[in-house]
Amino acid sequence: MIRRGTATDGLGILRFKNGFQIKISNLFAGLGLAMAAVLLAVYSLQIGLTKTGISDFLAIFVGAELSDAKVYALIDVRLPRILVGFMVGWAVALSGAVLQSLARNPLADPGLFGFSQGSMIMIMLLLIVVPLAPKSLVALAAVAGGLCVAGLLLWLVGGGRSSGLAIVLMGIAVETVLSSFGTLLILYLPPETSLALSEWLAGSLFQANWSLIAAFLPLHGHLVSGILIAGRLLPAYDLGNEMAMALGEPVARSQPLLLLFAVVLSAAAVTAVGPLMFLGILAPHIAAFLSPATGRARLVLSGLTGGILVVAADTLTRGVAVGLPMPLGLSLTIIGVPLFIIALRLQALRKFQSH
Amino acid sequence: MRHLVFSFIAAMLVTGPVWADERLVSDDTGREVLVPRQPDRVVVMHEPLLGLPLMDLGIEITGSYGRADDGSFVIAVDFIDTVLGEGRPKPRGFGPFGQPDLEKLRALEPDLIVATELDAGKLDQLASVAPVYLQNVSSAKVHGIEIQDDLAALVGLTEVFNSRKATYLERVSSLRETLPANSAGLTYLPVFLTDQLNVVGNASGMVQALEDLGFIRLNVDETSKLAAGGGSMMLMPLSAEAFGRLNPDLLVLLNSYTEDDRGETGTRAKLDRIVPGWQQFMKPNLENRILFVDPAKVITPTLASANHMLDAFESWTLKSR
Numbered sequence: 001m002i003r004r005g006t007a008t009d010g011l012g013i014l015r016f017k018n019g020f021q022i023k024i025s026n027l028f029a030g031l032g033l034a035m036a037a038v039l040l041a042v043y044s045l046q047i048g049l050t051k052t053g054i055s056d057f058l059a060i061f062v063g064a065e066l067s068d069a070k071v072y073a074l075i076d077v078r079l080p081r082i083l084v085g086f087m088v089g090w091a092v093a094l095s096g097a098v099l100q101s102l103a104r105n106p107l108a109d110p111g112l113f114g115f116s117q118g119s120m121i122m123i124m125l126l127l128i129v130v131p132l133a134p135k136s137l138v139a140l141a142a143v144a145g146g147l148c149v150a151g152l153l154l155w156l157v158g159g160g161r162s163s164g165l166a167i168v169l170m171g172i173a174v175e176t177v178l179s180s181f182g183t184l185l186i187l188y189l190p191p192e193t194s195l196a197l198s199e200w201l202a203g204s205l206f207q208a209n210w211s212l213i214a215a216f217l218p219l220h221g222h223l224v225s226g227i228l229i230a231g232r233l234l235p236a237y238d239l240g241n242e243m244a245m246a247l248g249e250p251v252a253r254s255q256p257l258l259l260l261f262a263v264v265l266s267a268a269a270v271t272a273v274g275p276l277m278f279l280g281i282l283a284p285h286i287a288a289f290l291s292p293a294t295g296r297a298r299l300v301l302s303g304l305t306g307g308i309l310v311v312a313a314d315t316l317t318r319g320v321a322v323g324l325p326m327p328l329g330l331s332l333t334i335i336g337v338p339l340f341i342i343a344l345r346l347q348a349l350r351k352f353q354s355h
Numbered sequence: 356m357r358h359l360v361f362s363f364i365a366a367m368l369v370t371g372p373v374w375a376d377e378r379l380v381s382d383d384t385g386r387e388v389l390v391p392r393q394p395d396r397v398v399v400m401h402e403p404l405l406g407l408p409l410m411d412l413g414i415e416i417t418g419s420y421g422r423a424d425d426g427s428f429v430i431a432v433d434f435i436d437t438v439l440g441e442g443r444p445k446p447r448g449f450g451p452f453g454q455p456d457l458e459k460l461r462a463l464e465p466d467l468i469v470a471t472e473l474d475a476g477k478l479d480q481l482a483s484v485a486p487v488y489l490q491n492v493s494s495a496k497v498h499g500i501e502i503q504d505d506l507a508a509l510v511g512l513t514e515v516f517n518s519r520k521a522t523y524l525e526r527v528s529s530l531r532e533t534l535p536a537n538s539a540g541l542t543y544l545p546v547f548l549t550d551q552l553n554v555v556g557n558a559s560g561m562v563q564a565l566e567d568l569g570f571i572r573l574n575v576d577e578t579s580k581l582a583a584g585g586g587s588m589m590l591m592p593l594s595a596e597a598f599g600r601l602n603p604d605l606l607v608l609l610n611s612y613t614e615d616d617r618g619e620t621g622t623r624a625k626l627d628r629i630v631p632g633w634q635q636f637m638k639p640n641l642e643n644r645i646l647f648v649d650p651a652k653v654i655t656p657t658l659a660s661a662n663h664m665l666d667a668f669e670s671w672t673l674k675s676r
Contacts (some may be wrong), residue, residue, distance in 0.1 A: 048456075048458045049459050049462060050458050050460040050462075069458075069461065069462070069651050072457075072458070072461055072483075073458050076457070076483055077457045077458055127476070131472055131473060131476075132384055132472075132475045133506070157651070188592070195452075195473075196473040196474070196476065198453075198533075199452070199453040202453055202474065204453060204455065205452060206455060206457075206477065207477075207479070207480060211478060211480060211484070213481065223622065224629060317454065318456075324451060325451035325452050325453050326451075326453060326454070327453055
């Protein structure tokens with residue numbers, strides 16, 4: 001049923017009867033990351049004012065009576081933050097990984113293409129006009145903003161057959177314009193409105209609750225099918241549009257679909273916690289350092305890394321920086337950037353030694 | 356008679372909540388909220404705009420967003436000290452700005468959370484701890500000390516508010532009688548100095564006092580355009596060029612909270628840096644029509660701030676004579 005073989009690069013590989021195959025190194029990396037995510041979640045469960053943690057959490061399942069404060073801390077505050085943080089990190093990292101393959105550029109992420117800014121500005125405009133807008137409307141605005149930017153990008157670069165570099169360059173231009181407009185809005189809005197928007201722009205998991213998770217879950221379900229489809233297409237795009245076409249990939253149809261997939265992921269994350277800049281670049285690179293992969297394996301490893309980074313950042317915000325105003329975006333940078341630098345440095349050393 | 360007794364009992368049963376400790380109110384966004392009749396553990400999401408008006412009415416605030424765990428305030432000025440006087444107990448915080456801590460908030464055991472309409476995005480989470488009342492604070496929606504009037508009604512202290520307002524209005528009348536000229540219809544413009552010039556919004560004791568004295572706000576084109584969505588404390592930034600052309604009958608200048616010297620000397624020095632040479636060409640300065648006030652005392656939407664403004668105005672008129 002499962003056969004062990006050797007891939008073309010000499011690494012061990014597991015081949016399933018239905019044709020599915022996975023490199024053993026990727027499998028171990030995935031299991032390691034999943035284990036790290038669970039350990040981090042356990043640690044994160046005990047961070048907070050109320051003295052409680054994993055033992056109390058497990059006790060709930062055997063019918064133990066806990067105080068209201070403990071149940072509130074575990075079930076209403078900490079667990080939703082962990083789950084939403086993981087889902088959001090997973091979504092942004094996946095979006096970044098897809099865009100990097102599409103653009104054939106390791107710097108591509110939803111922020112660089114202006115998708116996050118498009119969603120952000122649409123949400124800001126909505127909240128200015130309708131401060132009490134329901135969450136569903138905010139999510140729609142975010143997707144609409146991201147899609148408008150994606151449509152504009154495709155139109156500006158001349159449709160689905162355009163090269164990855166053209167999309168990146170045009171994305172930077174669009175992102176710059178949108179960021180300037182966002183700054184203008186923040187500067188010239190009344191201070192109270194600016195402050196409220198700035199809090200959201202800085203990123204926070206404060207909004208995490210079970211209704212947000214319920215709204216996010218269907219999307220996360222679709223991610224699985226998205227990974228299966230996009231993961232199959234991406235190795236061809238990694239070789240460039242012309243080669244993808246030569247391999248029989250209908251680029252004119254699949255490229256907009258992949259962009260749509262990336263936009264929806266990014267918009268969902270922006271709606272939930274605000275823009276998480278740089279995560280779309282960080283996570284795929286750190287995942288690639290742990291275990292170089294392509295296609296579906298790359299998406300899964302990137303997603304796991306993204307989820308871990310966001311949960312770790314939130315744990316830092318709640319645990320270490322108690323009382324300090326440390327937004328999620330900042331703690332994500334504090335954790336992610338050193339890891340990113342170490343990964344790149346070790347990768348460079350590895351290449352240097354192999355030559 | 357029996358019919359009357361039955362009717363009375365039926366009425367008592369139907370209006371049962373009258374006896375309960377809670378009542379249903381509509382907040383400023385139209386939500387219906389069940390709030391305690393006499394809340395005694397109130398938490399506010401904006402201390403100067405919501406906490407001070409309640410404290411001024413005699414309510415001790417349990418928690419305030421933006422305060423540290425030890426009760427210290429997030430900015431240089433502690434409005435409780437400057438507006439209400441030192442020595443009052445300080446509310447406790449529940450997380451820094453941008454990161455309200457729900458566990459800390461719950462530990463404060465609030466029975467009412469008062470938030471601004473701009474906190475609507477936090478509503479679901481805050482409501483998991485206690486009933487949340489959303490109060491309008493934007494300039495387009497509230498004026499002068501209306502926030503305090505609204506909050507007095509919310510916590511059942513309307514009579515206290517009305518009695519204090521009556522005393523305040525008596526003071527306004529007597530002050531108007533002592534003025535050398537009728538101030539009715541004269542224009543005023545309050546400008547707050549940070550690293551730029553900002554027109555001050557409508558919701559403050561300062562504005563209430565000036566308008567009760569008969570002044571009307573100078574209609575600056577730029578302010579009228581943006582006022583619709585304006586903030587309560589700062590309405591809009593004002594360019595130095597536009598500022599130099601203005602000529603209100605009374606220019607009110609307020610130096611930033613971060614400055615140690617918020618009196619005339621410090622404010623003049625600050626304005627010199629933003630609009631060099633203004634003292635030579637601005638008419639309100641040449642004709643001694645500038646009132647320098649400490650924003651830390653007059654900017655909250657409270658009767659206490661309105662009284663501070665009357666103090667400042669009174670001493671200015673005495674000095675000007």
